Amino acid sequence: MIYLFDGSLTGLLTAVFEWFERKPGRTYLQLTGIFQPDAFTESFEVINNEDKADRVWKGLQKKLKKDWQRTFYCSYLSEIPEAFNHLFQFAIYIFESEIGAAANYGNDHVVALSKYAKSVEREKHRMEAFIRFQKTGDGMFYTSIDPDFNVLPLISNHFKNRYADQQWVIYDLKRKYGLHYDLNTVEEITINFSDGAKSPNPSPALMDEKEELYAVLWKDYFKSANIVARKNTKLHLQHVPKRYWKYLTEKQLA
Amino acid sequence: MSDRIREKLNILADAAKYDVSCSSSGGTRKNDNKGIGDSHSSGICHTYTEDGRCVSLLKILLTNHCIYDCLFCVSRKSNDIKRAAFTVDEVVDLTMNFYRRNYIEGLFLSSGIFKNADFTMERLLLVCKKLRLEQRYNGYIHLKTIPGASEELIKEAGLYADRMSINLEMPTEAGLKLLAPEKSHADVIKPLEFVQQNIVQFAEDKKLIKHVPKFVPAGQSTQMVIGATPESDKDIMYTANAFYKNFSLKRVYYSGYVPISNDSRMPILGTQPPLLRENRLYQTDWLMRFYGFKVQEILNDANPNLDVDIDPKLSWAIRNMQHFPVDINKADYKMILRIPGIGVMSAKKIVQARKFGKLRIDQLKKIGVAYNRAKHFITCADSPYQIKDYQGTQIKAFIMADSQSKYLKTDNNQLILF
Ligand code: SF4
Numbered sequence: 001m002i003y004l005f006d007g008s009l010t011g012l013l014t015a016v017f018e019w020f021e022r023k024p025g026r027t028y029l030q031l032t033g034i035f036q037p038d039a040f041t042e043s044f045e046v047i048n049n050e051d052k053a054d055r056v057w058k059g060l061q062k063k064l065k066k067d068w069q070r071t072f073y074c075s076y077l078s079e080i081p082e083a084f085n086h087l088f089q090f091a092i093y094i095f096e097s098e099i100g101a102a103a104n105y106g107n108d109h110v111v112a113l114s115k116y117a118k119s120v121e122r123e124k125h126r127m128e129a130f131i132r133f134q135k136t137g138d139g140m141f142y143t144s145i146d147p148d149f150n151v152l153p154l155i156s157n158h159f160k161n162r163y164a165d166q167q168w169v170i171y172d173l174k175r176k177y178g179l180h181y182d183l184n185t186v187e188e189i190t191i192n193f194s195d196g197a198k199s200p201n202p203s204p205a206l207m208d209e210k211e212e213l214y215a216v217l218w219k220d221y222f223k224s225a226n227i228v229a230r231k232n233t234k235l236h237l238q239h240v241p242k243r244y245w246k247y248l249t250e251k252q253l254a
Numbered sequence: 255m256s257d258r259i260r261e262k263l264n265i266l267a268d269a270a271k272y273d274v275s276c277s278s279s280g281g282t283r284k285n286d287n288k289g290i291g292d293s294h295s296s297g298i299c300h301t302y303t304e305d306g307r308c309v310s311l312l313k314i315l316l317t318n319h320c321i322y323d324c325l326f327c328v329s330r331k332s333n334d335i336k337r338a339a340f341t342v343d344e345v346v347d348l349t350m351n352f353y354r355r356n357y358i359e360g361l362f363l364s365s366g367i368f369k370n371a372d373f374t375m376e377r378l379l380l381v382c383k384k385l386r387l388e389q390r391y392n393g394y395i396h397l398k399t400i401p402g403a404s405e406e407l408i409k410e411a412g413l414y415a416d417r418m419s420i421n422l423e424m425p426t427e428a429g430l431k432l433l434a435p436e437k438s439h440a441d442v443i444k445p446l447e448f449v450q451q452n453i454v455q456f457a458e459d460k461k462l463i464k465h466v467p468k469f470v471p472a473g474q475s476t477q478m479v480i481g482a483t484p485e486s487d488k489d490i491m492y493t494a495n496a497f498y499k500n501f502s503l504k505r506v507y508y509s510g511y512v513p514i515s516n517d518s519r520m521p522i523l524g525t526q527p528p529l530l531r532e533n534r535l536y537q538t539d540w541l542m543r544f545y546g547f548k549v550q551e552i553l554n555d556a557n558p559n560l561d562v563d564i565d566p567k568l569s570w571a572i573r574n575m576q577h578f579p580v581d582i583n584k585a586d587y588k589m590i591l592r593i594p595g596i597g598v599m600s601a602k603k604i605v606q607a608r609k610f611g612k613l614r615i616d617q618l619k620k621i622g623v624a625y626n627r628a629k630h631f632i633t634c635a636d637s638p639y640q641i642k643d644y645q646g647t648q649i650k651a652f653i654m655a656d657s658q659s660k661y662l663k664t665d666n667n668q669l670i671l672f
Contacts, residue, residue: 103606103607103609104606104607104610105607105621106614107610108620125298128294128298129300132355132356133356158294161285161292162285162291163290163354164285164289164290165288165289165290166290166354213256214351217263217348218352221267221352222301222309223264224263224264224271225267225303225307225309226304227305227307229512229526229527230305230307230510231304231305232305232529233304236302236304236305236306238306239302239306239308240301248301249357
């Protein structure tokens with residue numbers, strides 16, 4: 001049996017609800033778009049239903065400790081097609097077992113989720129570390145990113161708590177939405193980039209007059225802090241893989 | 255204007271970089287005054303230098319003018335280098351602007367000693383006060399305690415700093431006397447002890463009174479320079495152990511000496527810093543702090559120095575084969591932690607998972623156990639039957655053959671933790 005859903009969290013949770021209603025035996029959860037129908041496997045299209053999803057989530061909350069609720073959510077944010085199926089199987093396993101079953105690292109879905117969540121948390125952590133704001137002329141601190149996973153929902157609080165007295169925008173270019181903090185709340189925004197293509201950085205003309213100076217000072221600092229006699233490129237690359245360099249002010253040529 | 259500040263930053267960041275501590279962890283400050291900044295309990299590395307070290311703090315000296323002449327230090331009086339000094343406001347401005355752009359977790363402020371200890375400490379204190387009170391800055395501050403500064407100043411500084419540190423510099427008194435005759439470990443111990451007593455006192459008060467201000471909430475740390483003087487690894491780690499115990503230090507840092515002069519009392523310019531040794535010392539430090547090892551088990555009169563070719567956890571295991579093999583499905587957590595190839599995370603997962611049934615090899619691999627290493631020391635549900643009882647030395651040979659490229663290169667200076 002194959003269940004098809006639209007990739008939303010509501011859809012995924014609804015799928016779990018429907019499975020328990022029907023108990024169709026071994027079932028695989030797939031994204032509607034990817035599915036290639038064939039003559040041998042039966043499929044079922046999940047229709048999103050907020051109430052059903054809500055009931056499943058509440059049920060999971062009863063069965064899972066806080067850290068596993070987060071593991072579940074993070075795995076979902078990975079947006080990896082196989083992760084969706086593991087989440088689906090995991091939820092079924094949890095409902096069918098006694099409380100505490102998430103500690104069973106001998107179970108494939110438990111291990112899979114803890115791996116997905118680890119990758120997502122790592123990406124979250126990297127974004128918190130590697131984001132570099134630029135200050136615009138009107139006092140806004142702006143940055144754009146294109147993370148491997150959908151981590152904006154996870155990093156929002158960190159930036160809100162930390163930069164409570166400055167306005168900021170973090171824009172996910174890949175997923176085409178961003179967060180804007182207006183000194184009170186964080187809201188989701190979308191931006192129409194006029195030139196159509198990716199234009200991750202505002203033009204220098206729009207920058208605060210001191211922006212350039214602090215960027216230069218930071219690059220200077222980065223160079224000074226290095227100890228040449230200890231050079232270790234391999235370790236450096238392990239910590240800051242090349243794909244993240246585009247975020248880093250200190251890695252841009254002068 | 256901008257040229258001058260650039261020059262100062264270059265000089266004073268360059269002079270500060272030999273202090274290897276860059277941790278921004280242990281902070282508990284929240285941004286509850288709608289100001290700016292908070293601290294992340296586990297710290298954040300915002301970037302890494304090309305030598306692979308974490309950069310999380312703006313690490314600078316207030317000035318590199320110094321009245322002392324410690325031989326191991328670039329800022330020593332007799333060294334012919336460019337000198338500079340920041341104003342208090344310059345440090346505040348740099349910190350705030352770097353912080354707002356998410357370059358850093360905070361400030362690590364140290365200084366050469368100009369005029370005298372109190373004069374220097376007062377300036378450092380002023381920076382902290384301006385940041386906290388005028389800028390409403392709640393980011394991380396690591397402040398150097400200046401040896402010889404008055405207790406009033408040190409105590410006041412403790413109200414604004416998250417972490418304070420003061421460096422032992424050399425692992426033994428004899429080593430220190432050799433390179434810095436004007437200094438002694440006693441100068442370090444006195445303020446460490448004073449700050450520690452205050453940390454305890456504030457914690458006591460907090461139990462009785464609700465609104466006690468924070469006092470050095472991220473605790474104290476120290477640093478030893480490794481390889482400038484001829485101490486053994488045992489000397490180094492016994493000193494570290496004593497300081498962890500006596501002053502509840504959060505961290506001891508080991509900084510492989512990077513030659514900066516041609517004085518005959520130390521390794522000369524061009525000598526490679528002892529990076530592998532430094533790595534082994536950190537591994538030992540971790541074994542003491544997170545793996546339940548006593549320092550005497552790892553280093554003692556029979557083994558005064560750490561093995562170069564294998565890590566200290568493996569060394570201990572092959573010297574103590576009487577404890578192995580360990581049954582993964584029965585042994586207690588403490589013993590599982592001691593198995594080479596199993597880290598803290600895997601050990602925790604093992605004790606949770608085995609409640610659901612006996613663990614097999616494939617499950618251990620999925621959990622994250624380095625099985626090729628661990629297999630010599632464990633049995634699990636489907637361990638192959640072993641007829642031969644291998645000696646520790648044979649096992650060492652197997653493991654080294656297995657991980658030739660990964661562990662044996664002497665220029666390998668990565669911090670690989672088990
Ligand atoms: S007192 Fe400190 S700054 Fe001055 S020479 Fe000695 S180690 Fe260097």
